[in-house]
Amino acid sequence: MTGNTLGPAHFGRPTRLGRAVKAVILTVCCAAVLIPFVGIFSTSLADRAEITSSGGFVLLPHGVHFAAYQAVLSGGVVTRALVISLLVTATGTALSLVSTTLLAYGLSRTDSVAHRPLLMTVLFALLFAPGIIPSYLVVKQFGLLDSYWSLILPAMVNAFNVVIVRAFFMELPRELLDSARIDGAGDWTVLWRVVLPLSRAVLAVVGLFYAVGYWNSFFSALLYLNDTSKWPLQLVLRTYVVNNTSLGVDQVGAGGSSLPPQTAIQMAILVISIVPVLIVYPFVQRHFSKGVLTGAVKG
Numbered sequence: 659m660t661g662n663t664l665g666p667a668h669f670g671r672p673t674r675l676g677r678a679v680k681a682v683i684l685t686v687c688c689a690a691v692l693i694p695f696v697g698i699f700s701t702s703l704a705d706r707a708e709i710t711s712s713g714g715f716v717l718l719p720h721g722v723h724f725a726a727y728q729a730v731l732s733g734g735v736v737t738r739a740l741v742i743s744l745l746v747t748a749t750g751t752a753l754s755l756v757s758t759t760l761l762a763y764g765l766s767r768t769d770s771v772a773h774r775p776l777l778m779t780v781l782f783a784l785l786f787a788p789g790i791i792p793s794y795l796v797v798k799q800f801g802l803l804d805s806y807w808s809l810i811l812p813a814m815v816n817a818f819n820v821v822i823v824r825a826f827f828m829e830l831p832r833e834l835l836d837s838a839r840i841d842g843a844g845d846w847t848v849l850w851r852v853v854l855p856l857s858r859a860v861l862a863v864v865g866l867f868y869a870v871g872y873w874n875s876f877f878s879a880l881l882y883l884n885d886t887s888k889w890p891l892q893l894v895l896r897t898y899v900v901n902n903t904s905l906g907v908d909q910v911g912a913g914g915s916s917l918p919p920q921t922a923i924q925m926a927i928l929v930i931s932i933v934p935v936l937i938v939y940p941f942v943q944r945h946f947s948k949g950v951l952t953g954a955v956k957g
Contacts, residue, residue: 693717702726702925709919726922736894736927743891747872750810754868755861757815762823763849784817790881797882808882809890813871819864826860827853866942870935895931899924
């Protein structure tokens with residue numbers, strides 16, 4: 659080797675032009691993500707004259723008006739749908755995490771009963787999803803139409819999430835599991851005392867996937883729920899914003915002589931639907947990096 663060879667430090671040092679280009683690209687990407695959120699929130703706080711003059715999208719409002727939020731939350735339609743979405747998301751996420759963890763733990767053990775048939779079934783479900791009509795007939799056959807369980811049970815186990823959790827379980831140090839079994843621990847004890855504490859990161863990420871899926875789902879409610887009083891928030895949001903339907907706007911605006919602009923009400927409902935995910939995500943985001951490292955140390 660000659661003395662003219664270039665080391666890794668030479669190639670890893672960014673130039674000023676490179677840093678400037680990266681800064682510009684990151685700024686543009688952040689602006690592209692933040693500006694729509696800021697515009698939605700600002701429009702929900704603007705008055706009718708400002709919304710009309712700006713063409714329906716206000717980036718920086720001159721004044722703050724909470725009339726749209728008062729109208730939305732006082733009518734009962736959005737408030738009831740918000741409570742339904744929260745209950746469905748909490749219940750569905752808890753049941754999905756329990757069922758996914760148990761199934762993935764069983765599939766991670768190659769000596770478990772019916773290991774290969776169950777694994778093939780999960781992989782088959784991952785590759786071939788059921789159609790709308792078969793899913794509807796199954797839900798109808800079990801008597802789940804117009805029931806909140808129709809929003810939970812069909813989506814309770816996701817094959818992709820099962821594969822992710824199973825792969826994580828199989829990468830855990832086998833020495834820990836063998837040591838626990840030598841000390842007399844059974845399968846449930848190993849799962850509860852050893853596997854789950856090491857799997858908090860992947861379970862948090864998968865739980866976030868499930869929670870976002872339940873929270874954003876509207877097609878299941880549109881397909882299975884005929885009673886509009888049982889609609890979750892996303893279906894109310896779709897009907898009111900996308901279809902431009904009032905959903906009892908006269909009741910929403912009860913208590914005030916004049917209603918806020920319709921655009922402000924639509925943006926207020928959008929903000930209400932986004933806020934829960936924005937609140938939960940920062941507490942789970944830190945587990946993404948931990949999930950890469952947990953279980954990576956081999957004995």
